Amino acid sequence: MSIRLSSPEQYDALIDKYDTWMFDCDGVLWHGDRLIDGAIDMLHILRSRKKTILFVTNNASKSRKSYKGKFDQLGVVASVDEIFGSAYASAVYISSVMKLPKDKKVYVIGMSGIEEELREEGVSFIGGTDPADCTVEPFSLANFTLDPTVGAVLCGLDVHVNYTKISKAFQYLTRNPGCQFLVTNEDSTYPSADGLLPGAGAISAPLRFALDRDPISIGKPATTMLDCIKAKVNFDPKRTIMVGDRLNTDILFGQGGGLSTLLVLTGITSEKDITGPNASSIVPDYVTQSIGDLRAAGSP
Ligand SMILES: O=C(O)[C@H](O)[C@H](O)COP(=O)(O)O
Numbered sequence: 061m062s063i064r065l066s067s068p069e070q071y072d073a074l075i076d077k078y079d080t081w082m083f084d085c086d087g088v089l090w091h092g093d094r095l096i097d098g099a100i101d102m103l104h105i106l107r108s109r110k111k112t113i114l115f116v117t118n119n120a121s122k123s124r125k126s127y128k129g130k131f132d133q134l135g136v137v138a139s140v141d142e143i144f145g146s147a148y149a150s151a152v153y154i155s156s157v158m159k160l161p162k163d164k165k166v167y168v169i170g171m172s173g174i175e176e177e178l179r180e181e182g183v184s185f186i187g188g189t190d191p192a193d194c195t196v197e198p199f200s201l202a203n204f205t206l207d208p209t210v211g212a213v214l215c216g217l218d219v220h221v222n223y224t225k226i227s228k229a230f231q232y233l234t235r236n237p238g239c240q241f242l243v244t245n246e247d248s249t250y251p252s253a254d255g256l257l258p259g260a261g262a263i264s265a266p267l268r269f270a271l272d273r274d275p276i277s278i279g280k281p282a283t284t285m286l287d288c289i290k291a292k293v294n295f296d297p298k299r300t301i302m303v304g305d306r307l308n309t310d311i312l313f314g315q316g317g318g319l320s321t322l323l324v325l326t327g328i329t330s331e332k333d334i335t336g337p338n339a340s341s342i343v344p345d346y347v348t349q350s351i352g353d354l355r356a357a358g359s360p
Pocket residue numbers: 084085086087116117118119120217245247248249250251258259260261
């Protein structure tokens with residue numbers, strides 16, 4: 061049973077109980093470029109109480125550096141070292157875990173965030189935002205030249221996805237021996253500023269269906285993301301809380317890492333998902349309407 065937070069005393073005790081606060085972004089801090097009410101004040105309170113703050117997002121459209129730009133634009137205090145995105149975790153996974161040989165490339169279905177993080181990790185890639193792939197022209201297999209050095213396909217949120225990208229990825233995954241199928245994350249939907257949109261999971265779904273093959277998923281709830289954080293930040297899981305809006309990514313991620321979990325209802329999950337006959341079997345430790353509620357705790 062989740063604890064429903066409501067009183068200033070409860071928020072104050074919660075803040076005292078945890079030294080490290082991991083925040084999901086979409087649906088928790090913001091919707092698109094619109095900040096959720098109270099986000100800045102709440103983060104200020106946590107910083108004034110000497111808490112470690114980390115931002116852990118499955119949204120692969122941006123790199124850590126471009127996320128820093130978004131935080132600055134929105135007036136949110138954050139440093140690049142506090143930001144962990146699925147694009148970053150995917151690039152680290154390919155370079156340090158999969159150890160893709162230097163003479164190999166990645167075929168990307170995704171946006172600049174993935175490209176920037178792959179470059180940072182010294183991983184070569186094709187596809188992505190390349191205009192030749194972002195085409196409306198029909199795909200012609202007859203005119204397609206297979207690049208034998210493609211050793212992995214990485215698929216993330218891509219607002220310019222098309223039949224050409226899916227077809228090229230399909231060629232690499234069916235014709236290049238040992239070509240790995242990776243996705244940054246599997247979120248079915250994305251809470252934009254103007255409402256719900258298909259998520260990264262919906263972008264890789266056609267490829268999964270065509271291949272009848274499941275990819276390796278890097279983002280939450282996979283532990284790969286937590287391993288990335290552990291490689292950079294010291295924290296005690298018992299004194300760490302994951303704050304999220306989605307049960308099957310954020311809350312499962314926290315539970316899988318032995319962290320405590322706080323669900324907010326400003327994003328993907330709503331009251332009907334956690335109460336009543338169809339309540340999810342994923343039960344967070346705490347629930348509150350919005351992160352803005354934590355302002356009731358006040359500064360020291
Ligand atoms: O489709 C996606 O990639 C996700 O919906 C989205 O980006 C989730 O981001 P998060 O809530 O983890 O910040």
